[in-house]
């Protein structure tokens with residue numbers, strides 16, 4: 001039978017296929033035949049209450065049904081192996097589909113899997129403004145609007161129609177769920193009437209700190225827990241300072257109770273015992289943009305003279321922490337922190353805490369960095385490697401020309 005993906009052929013005529021055949025047919029997946037590599041099964045028939053289907057050799061099937069699509073009707077444990085085998089035989093990727101949940105298509109790791117809740121909009125993506133949708137009056141309507149925006153986006157991508165994802169480097173062909181479900185949620189901390197006690201000069205959210213949004217992340221998270229009871233959500237908190245969020249402890253209690261995980265972007269000026277507890281359990285990762293290694297530079301960048309307090313809090317967290325569950329970010333700022341004192345001071349703290357190191361650029365700073373700043377990125381990276389800190393340069397935050405300049409020095 002033909003479907004939108006061509007003529008349905010089941011690959012694999014073993015016990016698993018016989019067991020699942022009726023369920024697949026009920027879902028509308030009706031094969032014209034089976035194919036199997038086992039020559040003993042060729043030209044035999046599979047009988048079921050859904051019909052009788054012949055088992056053919058692959059070549060016969062290709063000849064008889066040139067627009068075939070092979071649905072893998074083998075045990076899920078060997079599906080990937082069989083897919084690779086078929087690819088090696090020269091079957092195109094797009095002609096191999098899973099009978100159950102996955103399909104080969106253009107996609108990214110966020111579409112339908114991530115929900116971003118900010119004070120102003122909901123989205124499946126942190127990057128593209130055109131994917132944002134407005135809030136409705138309640139969670140159910142918000143979720144429905146989100147789901148239908150995802151379905152329309154996926155449909156448009158599949159049909160090759162223009163979408164906001166066009167030209168995004170994250171949009172790549174691969175195996176994705178046919179119907180992706182939310183797995184990760186990011187809440188702007190400002191959502192729950194939080195604020196920030198710093199004045200980082202590169203911050204884009206500053207103008208939002210004093211506005212009252214009156215929304216509750218706890219309410220949304222409880223609704224998500226009820227709607228998707230078996231999903232182990234990853235909850236991200238960022239924008240504004242999460243430790244000042246009046247709902248923080250309630251959110252972390254929920255994360256612990258549901259056995260979810262949490263990622264917090266904090267300035268670490270306020271120590272929170274619950275964060276330390278979840279770090280200890282391996283349920284939380286903490287991200288801190290330290291951007292400096294001296295008190296003077298820290299005060300200049302952050303607008304607060306709190307370097308010692310922040311480092312002290314980080315050390316307290318560090319003693320509670322599993323290896324690498326704290327990430328230190330160093331946003332390179334031309335003429336401000338591109339010097340040895342800051343780089344060395346920063347790496348000293350990172351090494352003491354066994355933190356991950358991310359070298360980044362201010363995403364909104366769109367002019368090429370000076371040679372000195374580029375050298376600082378390279379030096380920071382190389383010194384972090386020497387200290388065994390597993391550093392990463394977040395290339396997507398650099399403009400292409402700077403990306404190339406850094407790569408030319410490193411590789």
Ligand code: SF4
Nearest residue numbers: 108125165168170171
């Ligand atoms: S714009 Fe890129 S990152 Fe965002 S949803 Fe589309 S493909 Fe994914």
